[in-house]
Amino acid sequence: MFGLRKWSTPFLRPAGPFMVGGAVVFYLVAKMQGAMIDSDEYRNDPRNPAAGK
Template sequence: MGLLGKKFPAPVARPMAPFYVAGLVILYGVNSFANTLASTDEYKNDPRNPGAKSVPNGGH
């Protein structure tokens, strides 16, 4: 007997496929919405914005 016990031939990926797809769709939507909000005039030059065009301070 292995460390995890007996293996059962239960399908996992096929019944869960709609949930995986839905999760990817939600992640894509949240990412595109966050990118849209980060490119607005209010947050375009915010130093916390990872896409802001900032000049490095000559350090590392």
């Protein structure tokens, strides 16, 4: 009665576009953050983690 069913509920196929979209958004936000850290406006800010280089 319990356990694996003959027709299992699909998970990856309907959730696949959301996983891909999440990965793309994560990548783009990381790229934007890196570009903002290296910008001229915040290059000498003491709160900038890349300022010590």
